[in-house]
Structure formats: structure tokens, C-alpha cells
Amino acid sequence: xxxxxxxxxxxxxxxxxxxxxxxxxxxxxxxxxxxxxxxxxxxxxxxxxxxxxxxxxxxxxxxxxxxxxxxxxxxxxxxxxxxxxxxxxxxxxxxxxxxxxxxxxxxxxxxxxxxxxxxxxxxxxxxxxxxxxxxxxxxxxxxxxxxxxxxxxxxxxxxxxxxxxxxxxxxxxxxxxxxxxxxxxxxxxxxxxxxxxxxxxxxxxxxxxxxxxxxxxxxxxxxxxxxxxxxxxxxxxxxxxxxxxxxxxxxxxxxxxxxxxxxxxxxxxx
Amino acid sequence: xxxxxxxxxxxxxxxxxxxxxxxxxxxxxxxxxxxxxxxxxxxxxxxxxxxxxxxxxxxxxxxxxxxxxxxxxxxxxxxxxxxxxxxxxxxxxxxxxxxxxxxxxxxxxxxxxxxxxxxxxxxxxxxxxxxxxxxxxxxxxxxxxxxxxxxxxxxxxxxxxxxxxxxxxxxxxxxxxxxxxxxxxxxxxxxxxxxxxxxxxxxxxxxxxxxxxxxxxxxxxxxxxxxxxxxxxxxxxxxxxxxxxxxxxxxxxxxxxxxxxxxxxxxxxxxxxxxxxxxxxxxxxxxxxxxxxxxxxxxxxxxxxxxxxxxxxxxxxxxxxxxxxxxxxxxxxxxxxxxxxxxxxxxxxxxxxxxxxxxxxxxxxxxxxxxxxxxxxxxxxxxxxxxxxxxxxxxxxxxxxxxxxxxxxxxxxxxxxxxxxxxxxxxxxxxxxxxxxxxxxxxxxxxxxxxxxxxxxxxxxxxxxxxxxxxxxxxxxxxxxxxxxxxxxxxxxxxxxxx
Numbered sequence: 001x002x003x004x005x006x007x008x009x010x011x012x013x014x015x016x017x018x019x020x021x022x023x024x025x026x027x028x029x030x031x032x033x034x035x036x037x038x039x040x041x042x043x044x045x046x047x048x049x050x051x052x053x054x055x056x057x058x059x060x061x062x063x064x065x066x067x068x069x070x071x072x073x074x075x076x077x078x079x080x081x082x083x084x085x086x087x088x089x090x091x092x093x094x095x096x097x098x099x100x101x102x103x104x105x106x107x108x109x110x111x112x113x114x115x116x117x118x119x120x121x122x123x124x125x126x127x128x129x130x131x132x133x134x135x136x137x138x139x140x141x142x143x144x145x146x147x148x149x150x151x152x153x154x155x156x157x158x159x160x161x162x163x164x165x166x167x168x169x170x171x172x173x174x175x176x177x178x179x180x181x182x183x184x185x186x187x188x189x190x191x192x193x194x195x196x197x198x199x200x201x202x203x204x205x206x207x208x209x210x211x212x213x214x215x216x217x218x219x220x221x222x223x224x225x226x227x228x229x230x231x232x233x234x235x236x237x238x239x240x241x242x243x244x245x246x247x248x249x250x251x252x253x254x255x256x257x258x259x260x261x262x263x264x265x266x267x268x269x270x
Numbered sequence: 271x272x273x274x275x276x277x278x279x280x281x282x283x284x285x286x287x288x289x290x291x292x293x294x295x296x297x298x299x300x301x302x303x304x305x306x307x308x309x310x311x312x313x314x315x316x317x318x319x320x321x322x323x324x325x326x327x328x329x330x331x332x333x334x335x336x337x338x339x340x341x342x343x344x345x346x347x348x349x350x351x352x353x354x355x356x357x358x359x360x361x362x363x364x365x366x367x368x369x370x371x372x373x374x375x376x377x378x379x380x381x382x383x384x385x386x387x388x389x390x391x392x393x394x395x396x397x398x399x400x401x402x403x404x405x406x407x408x409x410x411x412x413x414x415x416x417x418x419x420x421x422x423x424x425x426x427x428x429x430x431x432x433x434x435x436x437x438x439x440x441x442x443x444x445x446x447x448x449x450x451x452x453x454x455x456x457x458x459x460x461x462x463x464x465x466x467x468x469x470x471x472x473x474x475x476x477x478x479x480x481x482x483x484x485x486x487x488x489x490x491x492x493x494x495x496x497x498x499x500x501x502x503x504x505x506x507x508x509x510x511x512x513x514x515x516x517x518x519x520x521x522x523x524x525x526x527x528x529x530x531x532x533x534x535x536x537x538x539x540x541x542x543x544x545x546x547x548x549x550x551x552x553x554x555x556x557x558x559x560x561x562x563x564x565x566x567x568x569x570x571x572x573x574x575x576x577x578x579x580x581x582x583x584x585x586x587x588x589x590x591x592x593x594x595x596x597x598x599x600x601x602x603x604x605x606x607x608x609x610x611x612x613x614x615x616x617x618x619x620x621x622x623x624x625x626x627x628x629x630x631x632x633x634x635x636x637x638x639x640x641x642x643x644x645x646x647x648x649x650x651x652x653x654x655x656x657x658x659x660x661x662x663x664x665x666x667x668x669x670x671x672x673x674x675x676x677x678x679x680x681x682x683x684x685x686x687x688x689x690x691x692x693x694x695x696x697x698x699x700x701x702x703x704x705x706x707x708x709x710x711x712x713x714x715x716x717x718x719x720x721x722x723x724x725x726x727x728x729x730x731x732x733x734x735x736x737x738x739x740x741x742x743x744x745x746x747x748x749x750x751x752x753x754x755x756x757x758x759x760x761x762x763x764x765x766x767x768x769x
Contacts, residue, residue: 059697060697060699060737061737062671062767063669063670063671063737063738063767063768063769064736064737064769066670066671066769067670067768067769068769070670070769080606081606081610083613091674092674094671094767095669095671095672095673095674095766095767096671096672096673096674097670097671098637098641098668098669098670098671098672098766099629099631099641100637100640100641100668101666101668101669101670101671101672101766101768101769102670103658103659103661104661104666104667104668105666105670105769106661109629109631109641109656109658110653110654110655110656110658111654112628112629113610113614113626113627113628113646113650114626114627114628114629114643115617115621115625115626115627116625116626116627117621117625118621118625122621125620126617126620126621129613129616129617129620130613130617133609133610133612133613134609135606135607135608135609135610135613136610136613190735190736191735191736191737191738192736193704193732193734193735193736194705194732194736202664202665203665203705203707203732204665204666204705204707204730204732204738204768205664205665205666206666206768206769207736208769209736227769228664229661229664229665229666230664
């Protein structure tokens with residue numbers, strides 16, 4: 001081979017390596033959730049500087065989903081400011097974010113800036129702006145229902161912006177069905193019952209039934225997690241509850257919508 | 271000023287004053303018939319039965335005067351209203367930009383005349399002197415020191431004093447301003463009051479009353495005039511960019527930055543559009559200004575309509591303050607804060623200041639009042655240092671999401687006096703309560719409310735699915751009465767949800 005050809009080949013190889021740099025799981029900046037099994041499945045934890053989606057399939061699950069988002073946002077920001085962008089309709093339908101409640105979960109209300117967007121379009125535009133600002137730790141988008149504007153192209157743009165700036169983006173989607181996107185992980189969250197205890201014992205710590213339905217770099221799964229407000233970590237619950245075992249060999253592509261509808265029905269009867 | 275009506279048909283404007291229709295304005299043709307302001311409408315109809323009459327609209331008149339004042343902003347930033355139909359322009363230091371006082375006046379009057387107004391203008395050392403001159407004749411320019419000589423021969427009405435005073439002076443045989451000025455000042459003051467004496471002195475140029483401009487004078491102004499009107503977005507954007515650089519250069523000399531910026535677009539047809547942008551910290555970089563206005567222009571509901579084009583664009587800065595230069599890269603914390611503030615400014619410019627909020631704790635036990643939302647643009651620094659109450663318990667006692675308006679729920683059964691319900695229906699779905707904690711009794715703040723509000727008993731409840739709610743009973747049993755003073759069951763509400 002001539003020198004020119006070798007050079008071209010080397011350059012192309014270098015290019016491919018650069019393109020695949022993000023696929024190199026070892027180099028990703030991961031933050032552990034605290035739940036051992038979930039962290040094992042996630043190969044160390046949630047990836048910073050990318051897009052995560054959390055779904056509350058119905059409005060009444062919004063409390064649990066918000067708790068989960070608050071938890072992972074706390075883990076992802078690591079003390080940097082958090083921008084919470086909410087659509088006005090969510091506040092009307094599912095309640096406005098209460099700072100005293102957030103503070104009790106262990107988040108620092110001094111580091112939270114809230115943006116009240118009139119509609120989903122405004123929220124998405126502000127979100128795209130915010131993701132370019134590397135002073136932030138994370139951006140949360142609190143959206144209602146199906147959002148037509150957040151298609152594959154938009155989510156790809158979000159992922160790229162998050163990767164460039166290193167700011168994590170968490171989408172909290174209430175009353176929406178999961179759809180195809182470029183998210184790193186996708187969760188469906190609902191409330192789980194407090195473990196049985198004596199009446200005088202404290203109860204009501206956030207206990208969440210979390211289902212990981214997409215993981216770009218690994219398996220999916222379903223776990224009951226408890227958020228420990230003092231440690232700011234997710235933990236296994238003291239009293240384990242039976243959970244329908246998730247299939248271990250599930251493909252990590254986004255499942256089709258029809259399948260999901262089935263899952264949803266299954267959850268309700270569970 | 272009045273509308274120039276070139277047709278000869280008499281027209282009068284009438285308004286109801288002290289229960290009678292009177293003429294408030296009229297055109298030349300009507301004046302020739304012998305009509306005058308203040309005459310009853312019935313008399314006018316008797317003189318000329320087919321006269322055109324319009325209702326007076328003082329609000330529209332004021333708006334028109336304001337619009338003319340907006341247009342006059344192009345000559346000087348100091349424009350004051352002199353209702354009902356006058357304007358004061360302080361052209362100190364501005365005249366040479368337009369080729370001298372005479373040229374300025376000619377240009378201003380000619381343009382207004384073209385737009386259909388009759389203008390009478392004068393330039394003098396004091397505002398009242400100029401007004402007096404303009405009421406008698408158009409186009410006088412009086413040099414400093416010549417004021418008294420110029421106004422002496424004018425009739426009294428030109429002063430613009432109260433009708434009663436003018437009548438009184440006339441009755442005393444005084445016809446011109448000179449006649450009055452010739453009398454002893456104390457005589458006049460004793461008879462007509464100090465206000466009139468002050469007016470007289472100002473008209474004679476012996477004292478000055480500062481005009482009160484409509485808008486505060488900006489600290490820095492830069493502007494660009496176009497020989498041909500411009501209408502394309504590209505030119506407007508590049509002009510704004512150039513103006514931003516000029517403004518920054520001007521401010522930089524004094525080490526200042528601006529927190530309030532205004533771009534004014536002067537359309538050729540006289541309409542002026544002002545777009546303002548505010549920032550949380552003083553701006554001293556032209557890229558920031560440029561970006562702010564781009565966001566702002568992008569987001570305004572009714573886009574900038576250039577019409578036949580803009581002939582002038584002005585950028586002004588107010589609320590300027592001294593900017594301490596920081597070597598930002600060494601202290602990353604300061605750098606990050608600046609970045610955050612810049613982001614907040616950009617978002618606020620796009621969607622409005624009141625939509626970007628931070629929260630401060632308030633010392634109130636009422637859950638609705640325990641936090642206060644403030645615009646992040648102005649209170650970010652305060653919020654970063656706010657002292658929030660320390661967390662006490664491992665389990666949260668306050669909900670994560672709270673409804674702005676508590677939602678009423680149907681409770682089938684709850685034990686009297688202070689037990690939580692066994693089940694409740696919220697949004698047409700029944701929730702069976704498995705666990706509950708409470709009551710946490712919260713009394714309303716009686717020092718705020720007009721009438722007494724019932725005490726609330728809050729409960730933290732968990733239903734079969736594990737969903738946790740914050741519900742309350744509005745009032746105690748045996749406390750709530752209806753309008754007929756009959757005892758009724760208190761209502762239940764859900765106020766928030768826990769994680």
C-alpha cells in the first residue's frame with residue numbers, strides 16, 4: 001500500500017473512533033443511584049450529560065414520578081443549579097412543584113430556578129436554550145400529555161446539546177405513553193405501598209415502583225426503590241415486596257407502542 | 271394643534287359640560303360663521319342648521335398627542351406633554367444636530383404639517399415664554415435675554431392662565447402682557463395669587479419652570495438615521511449590532527454596564543415602536559445586547575411591522591451601574607453564577623420576567639404562603655443565600671406537588687371529631703385509605719382575612735396503591751354553618767400529593 005492510502009485509512013479509522021467515542025461505555029460519566037441491582041443493570045449508574053425520560057402513565061402517578069425525577073435530578077446535578085421548566089397545564093392538572101416538599105426530599109431549593117412555560121413548545125425552546133448553558137447541573141422538563149413537537153429529531157438535538165455541554169436533561173412526562181426517542185434511559189414510575197409497620201412508626205418515605213423500559217447500554221428491569229432523604233440515595237426497601245420479574249433477555253431497543261399498551265394494562269391488574 | 275381640514279365645510283366638536291352641550295373645538299370655516307369655543311351647541315345649530323357636529327373624545331385626543339410626542343422623540347429625548355394640545359421640547363444641545371434652531375423648527379413643523387396637523391411653534395429661553403409666543407404667532411425664535419421684549423406686546427390670553435384671571439385683568443383695563451408686567455408684582459399677587467405671578471415671570475424669562483419629560487432621560491443614547499427608510503430584517507439586525515457596539519464603547523469609557531435597554535424604531539409614517547429588555551446584572555458586552563434583542567424580537571407577539579420602513583433606530587441604556595471587571599476564568603464559581611444569570615436574562619427576554627422564578631422561604635405556617643416566588647432576574651443572589659428551615663424528619667411531611675386550588679373530594683365516612691376518612695373519591699376514582707397520619711391542625715391567619723376562615727385539619731394518607739395524598743377537612747365538626755345558620759358537614763379537600 002502507498003503512503004497516501006495508509007494515511008487515508010488511518011484518518012478514517014480515527015474518525016470512526018471519534019464518532020464512537022460516546023458509545024464507549026467505560027468513558028461515560030456515570031452517577032450511581034444507590035440501588036445495587038439497578039446500578040448493576042445500568043453498569044454503574046445514570047449517565048450524566050444526556051437525556052433521560054420518566055413517564056407517569058396516568059395523572060395520579062405524578063407524585064411518584066416527580067419524586068423519582070427529583071431524586072435522579074439530585075444525583076445528576078451534584079450541587080450545581082437545577083432548572084425546572086414546567087408547562088402551565090401540568091401545574092393546573094397535577095399540582096405545582098412545592099419547594100418545601102422538594103427541600104424535605106433533600107434537594108437544595110436555593111439551587112432551583114423554575115420556569116413557567118405557557119405551553120409545551122415554549123418549554124421545549126427554553127429547554128434547548130438551557131441545555132447549552134454549562135453552568136447548570138440538570139434541566140428538568142415537566143410536560144403534560146403527548147407532545148407532538150418532541151419527535152425523534154427534537155430528542156436527537158436534545159441529546160447532542162446535552163452531550164456537548166455536559167448538562168443532564170430529565171423529561172418528566174405525565175399522562176403520556178412512551179414513544180421512540182434517543183433517550184439514554186426511559187422509566188415508567190408509579191407509587192408502591194409503604195412496608196407494613198407498627199402504627200407509631202414513621203411511614204411515607206417515597207417508595208417507588210420503577211420500571212426501566214429502555215437502556216441504551218444494557219438490560220432493562222423493574223425494582224422497588226426507596227428514596228432516602230438524608231443520604232440522598234435510592235435504596236432497596238427494608239421489606240421486599242413481590243414484583244413481577246422483568247424478562248432478562250429483553251432487547252434494549254425501544255419497544256413498540258402496542259407492546260407498551262399491553263404492559264400498561266398488565267401493571268394495572270398487578 | 272388641530273386637524274387641518276382643507277374643505278370649507280364648517281365642523282364643530284361638542285362635549286357635554288355641566289349638563290349642556292358646548293363647542294370644544296371648531297375649524298376655520300366654523301369660526302368664520304362667528305362660532306367660538308364654549309358656545310352652546312343649540313346656538314351653533316341656530317346659526318347654521320346643517321353644521322357637522324362630532325362628539326369630543328378626550329381619550330383619543332390624549333393618545334394622539336402622546337403619539338406625536340413619541341414621534342418628537344427623534345429630535346430630543348426631553349419631550350413633555352402640555353395638555354390638551356401642546357408639547358414642550360427641550361432642545362438644549364440638540365439643535366446643532368439638525369442644522370440650527372431655525373432649521374429644526376422648520377423641519378419639525380413641515381413634517382407635522384404633511385401629516386395633516388396645523389402647527390404653531392416658537393423657540394425661547396423658557397418653556398412658558400415659548401408657549402406664550404406660539405399661541406399668538408407661529409415661527410418666532412427669541413434669543414436669550416429678549417424674552418420680555420418679545421412677550422410684552424402680546425394679548426393676555428396667550429399666557430394660558432385661568433379664564434377667571436384673564437377676565438379680571440381685562441376688567442381692570444389691562445390688555446397686554448406688558449400692561450400687567452408694568453404693575454407692581456405685589457398688587458397682582460394679592461389679587462390673582464402666586465401661581466399667576468410665577469407664570470407671568472416665566473413668560474417674561476425671569477424664572478424658569480423645568481419641564482417634566484414623559485420618560486426619564488436614558489443614561490446613554492446611540493442612534494442611526496437612514497437617508498432611505500429600511501425595512502429588511504437583515505439591515506435592522508446589523509444596525510442593532512452596530513448600535514450595541516457603539517453603546518458599549520460609550521459605556522466602557524466610564525466603566526459602566528446597563529440593566530435596562532430600549533430599542534426605538536421610528537417609522538417613516540410617524541409610528542414609533544419601543545422594545546425594552548432588562549437584565550439581572552449590568553451588561554457590558556455587545557454580544558449579550560445583540561442576543562437579548564434577537565430573543566426579544568423573536569418572541570414578541572405582534573412582530574415589528576416596518577410599514578414603509580424605518581428612518582431611524584435608537585438604542586438607549588438606563589439603570590447603568592459601574593461594572594467591576596472580574597478575571598472570570600480564575601474563579602469558576604463566579605463564572606458559573608454569571609453564566610446562570612445570563613441564561614436567566616435570555617429566557618426572561620424571550621418569555622417574560624414573571625415566568626422565570628426563584629423561591630424564598632416565608633415565615634408562615636400556612637402551606638400556601640410558606641414560600642414566595644420572585645423573578646429570578648432580580649433576586650437570584652438573594653435566593654442563593656436564603657436560609658431555609660432545617661429538615662427534621664426522614665419522612666416528608668409536606669407534599670411534593672401542591673394544587674394551586676385545593677380540589678374537593680367526596681368523603682363517605684370519617685369518624686367525628688378528628689379522624690381521617692376511610693375512603694374518598696377524587697376525580698371520579700375511589701381511594702381506600704390504608705394508612706393515615708394526623709390531624710395537623712392549621713389555623714388560618716386571622717390578621718389577614720376579612721372574615722373568619724375555618725381551621726383546617728390536615729392528614730397524610732396512603733391508599734391501596736401506595737399513592738400518598740395530603741388532604742384536609744375545612745373546619746371542625748359543629749363549627750361550620752350555612753347561610754341559614756344550620757350546622758353542616760365540613761367539606762374535604764385534597765391539597766397535594768407526596769412522592
